[in-house]
Amino acid sequence: MAEDRRRDHVGPQPRRPKAEDESRNQGERNPGASRLCDRRQPAESHGEDGRHRHPAQARLERQGKIGPRSRCQRDGYPQAGAGPLGGRVIANNPRQDQDFRHSARRCRYKTCAAGPLARVPNCHSLRIHLSPVAIMTDNQKPVLRFAPSPTGMLHIGGARTALFNWLYARHTGGKFVLRIEDTDRERSTPQAVAAIIEGLEWLGLDWDGEITYQFSRAARHREIAEKLLAEGNAYRCYATQEELTAMREAQRAAGKPIRYDGRWRDRDPSEAPAGAPFVIRLKAPQGGETIIHDIVQGDVRFANEQLDDMILLRSDGTPTYMLAVVVDDYDMGVTHIIRGDDHLNNAARQMQLIRALGWPEVTYGHVPLIHGPDGAKLSKRHGAQAVGEYRDMGYLPETMRNYLLRLGWSHGNDEIIPTPQAIEWFNLESIGKSPARLDFKKLDNLNAHYIRETDDGALADEIAHLLGRKDPPQTLSAIGRERLIKAMPALKERAKTLVELAASAEFLFTDGAREPDAAAAKILSDDARRTLGEFLGTLEGTDWTGHALEEKARAFAEAKSLKLGQVAQPVRAALTGKTTSPPIFAMLEVLGREESLKRLTAHVL
């Protein structure tokens, strides 16, 4: 099946004539060179000095319109400082030299023969980049994690985060681990844990190893906090809640940034009020900046002076989220953290902690949040937040994976990307930076596609499941299932969701005359009912197959100089009670002679 799907996505993509242009340059192409370096460099692009340049540039140069200052210089890379991400554009015109920090996605050097030094094509400037990917040593397989807090259902945004992590782990052959962040004892519930696991399983996102429950690791977290304290990287703070609230209010009133002012940072421990409760805070650096080399957002810089000393251990001795994540990620060997960009600010603080601990830095990727159809943050009024709701609405897991993947990640013009293909293609560089909105129309379209791809038996099972969840629950009878399977090829071509599919199949599950709905009743006029009777009269001894019945109907219509529709529609209305259905003659066959005649004769006038 995987093979089928793979073939399918390739589909008949109309080729734009533009694509043929490639043939123009084929001769000059150097297959070994990078995409950057070999880009359109026909012979004419080599000037008398043998350097590469764009034909247009060469032309302009020959015409004397541009001078040597604009020339591409391939050699003599200036010794620019290149950070782990971003870098410096070196132009021939020094005034144009520029620093880059947002260029994570532009890094293509990996395929560049020139190594980490990549030349900007067709341009007189040079760009130097080093991607975080390069920092990762080759023998180290990535470890990804999904770390939800069990305070509600598995959110659709969380599902996408999980998907991205999972895909990257599967793509690289690394690990995908699951950690339940249940350190908030007030809000965490076992039901929520179950819902998250169920959601993940439904989506087909399997994790490696055992689930880690963060709360169970509190002792370890405390140990690290003590270690920090002992090493002088953390301190005890005896400020009370009331004191801090007052401090924040004063800051707010004065229009100052709201943050802890470090009042216990440098006090001597002897000043501590005896026996008073305290929290442990990180002694964060006060000058300089903390830079996150984010794989999605590029370099994000935070001035340390605006990051206050965060609490590591609460006064009741329990660890805070900041401490717990960092310790757990370290202990679990996590190398990459892909999560919602609502955590971007947290990343800076976590990085400070990691550095204070001297642990290896993880690679962050902060994915933009998903918004509702109106562009606002996804909330209850947008309906469907929990993945379980999507299941109930009749969407397939495969659909969700494909849709969620495309929401913020792309691979050229590809839209239909079955999971095996997604695993093969997925990368971190192609994650988009801007927030995306949910579009149910597109979800429907995609779901319709995957429904058509799903085999009939599996679809029948889904419908049985759906019927079972109805109130009151219904069961799919043997005869119902048999009819359903027979009609499925025609039915599934018409359904956008499983719910729709079940509804459109409803007429297969009943016996005897159908009660026409309003529209169907209109079709069944006296004239139509008489015609129906006459038509039934011609059916004596006919083979009860869709083909034979259709032949009969055509002959009958011609004899009566009616259009086929004038015969078929009343049949449809009587047989199904509705005005739309799969091809009606095929449905006659599915229901069989006896059942069909029972339904039809009931409406004959």
Next chain:
RNA sequence: GCUCCCAUCGUCUAGCGGUCUAGGACGCGGCCCUCUCAAGGCUGAAACACCGGUUCGAGUCCGGUUGGGAGCGCCA
């Protein structure tokens, strides 16, 4: 208020300084097919937020403006 992030058709997006009269998909309009509804085929309308800068050349690089979003807890 402070910090951070984002900005191409209605929506998801392609775009990696010249091949952009900006491509695809969903949705919408028209035509074809047709027993209804779909599906399918053909076709149409539809976008680079704005202003500066760099450059021979900017959707693409830089800065600003505007607009959206996120965060500023002894929550996670």
